[in-house]
Amino acid sequence: MTKLNFNYATKQLLSGYTAIILGGFGIHKFILGYTAEGILTLIISIMGGYFSYGFTFLIMQMIGLVEGMIYLSKSYEEFIDNYFMHKQGWF
Numbered sequence: 001m002t003k004l005n006f007n008y009a010t011k012q013l014l015s016g017y018t019a020i021i022l023g024g025f026g027i028h029k030f031i032l033g034y035t036a037e038g039i040l041t042l043i044i045s046i047m048g049g050y051f052s053y054g055f056t057f058l059i060m061q062m063i064g065l066v067e068g069m070i071y072l073s074k075s076y077e078e079f080i081d082n083y084f085m086h087k088q089g090w091f
Helices: 003-025 027-032 035-051 055-073 076-085
Strands: none
Touching (some): 003 027, 003 076
16 A cells, blocks of 8 residues: 555545544544635534534534544545545535
């Protein structure tokens, strides 16, 4: 496995586990290089959570959970194709 392949494999695992555990904060988006999506997730979670007593944070956490399961269930090649070649930002 080359260094480039190792980097993608590491990002797949790291973003998948981070999305499951801390999905409401959008850290997995930053790991994949999607800064705009990460900031949007963070703003919705914090600001929306403040004004809705945490309801939007729970929604964003559930979205992160689903995204994490999707990241981890994809094959290595499919993950690279979707999230690095075609830049699919959501799901």
